[in-house]
Amino acid sequence: MSVGSLLAFTSLLQHLVSPFTGMAHQVGGLQRSLAAAERIWEVFDVPRECEGEARPRRAGHSLCFRNISLSYDGSRKAISNLSCTIPAGAVVALVGPSGAGKSTLFHLILRFYEPTSGRILIDDTPIHQFPVRDLRQLISYVPQETHLFSGTIRENLRYGRPSASDSDIVSAAKDANIHDFIASLPNGYGTEIGERGLRLSGGQRQRISIARAILKDAPILLLDEATSALDSETELLIQDALDKLMKHRTTIVIAHRLSTVRNADAIFVMDNGHMVEQGTHYELIQQKGLYSHLYRLQFREETVTVLERDPNVEII
Ligand code: ATP
Numbered sequence: 655m656s657v658g659s660l661l662a663f664t665s666l667l668q669h670l671v672s673p674f675t676g677m678a679h680q681v682g683g684l685q686r687s688l689a690a691a692e693r694i695w696e697v698f699d700v701p702r703e704c705e706g707e708a709r710p711r712r713a714g715h716s717l718c719f720r721n722i723s724l725s726y727d728g729s730r731k732a733i734s735n736l737s738c739t740i741p742a743g744a745v746v747a748l749v750g751p752s753g754a755g756k757s758t759l760f761h762l763i764l765r766f767y768e769p770t771s772g773r774i775l776i777d778d779t780p781i782h783q784f785p786v787r788d789l790r791q792l793i794s795y796v797p798q799e800t801h802l803f804s805g806t807i808r809e810n811l812r813y814g815r816p817s818a819s820d821s822d823i824v825s826a827a828k829d830a831n832i833h834d835f836i837a838s839l840p841n842g843y844g845t846e847i848g849e850r851g852l853r854l855s856g857g858q859r860q861r862i863s864i865a866r867a868i869l870k871d872a873p874i875l876l877l878d879e880a881t882s883a884l885d886s887e888t889e890l891l892i893q894d895a896l897d898k899l900m901k902h903r904t905t906i907v908i909a910h911r912l913s914t915v916r917n918a919d920a921i922f923v924m925d926n927g928h929m930v931e932q933g934t935h936y937e938l939i940q941q942k943g944l945y946s947h948l949y950r951l952q953f954r955e956e957t958v959t960v961l962e963r964d965p966n967v968e969i970i
Contacts, residue, residue, distance in 0.1 A: 706838065717763070718778075720772050723771045731770075733757050734927040737772075746920050748924060751925060781942055795876045797878050831892070832862060857891070872902065893901070916935050925944055
């Protein structure tokens, strides 16, 4: 065979082989798509949450837990026969070691899960009697980690109340102490954030989350305080925004800050799915139980900082 023929042969051979390798790739891609499609169908197959018929009353919302138990896996109880009442307009701080069931309580109020037994009532009406949409309209949930979507700051804020006008958004941002920061950006409220855009700090994200809750203006507030350490100026801005947000609402806050537990109307202490102590900061400190132990462990550093700032402050 001449050199020319050999070259022609190898080049033609490559033309023959590449469609076959392409086909193998297509088969791989098809299999990946089928696996993804299966997961999409799983979502479509999730049964619709059962709807109730009661209409929530707007004035004064108390929350009452009656003998609530929940097991995620059918064996171990995450919440065990828990009963407590939160009066309308009160601020209750939930405290307890990791895994005590604090977030689970929020999941139950929002009806992400149904209790295995017992009932939760809002103003004497069991929550399963509300249409889920109406129930969630009553509640603002401020999670520890703020989720930001790709889009502008304005769109991310409007997520709190889709019908909000631009001036409502600015007013909520001012109350959440984030307006000045947004106004300082070249594109202001039109700045792109989220996955593709501007990265925001932990404190800024928290204030966006607070502004969303202010916009939503729901009478019940579930707040999971962020644990991330913030500088003292940001801490003050967030505390001020939270104070405005909690006003005139029934609030349950998973507390990680000293100021929150000290200012709460009542502190509920959870351990291993049980409500083990209830009372004010001073009452619980005097009981010398789990709260006083946690207080010393969890808030000791903060206490020392406060003492350094103001030696006259009274700390038990
Ligand atoms: P932390 O302070 O660490 O957030 P927590 O007090 O909020 O803890 P929960 O998150 O309510 O505790 O968890 C209570 C128990 O339920 C834990 O044992 C946890 O492992 C379990 N649990 C929580 N969520 C789920 C879930 N989706 N599926 C199964 N088990 C879960």
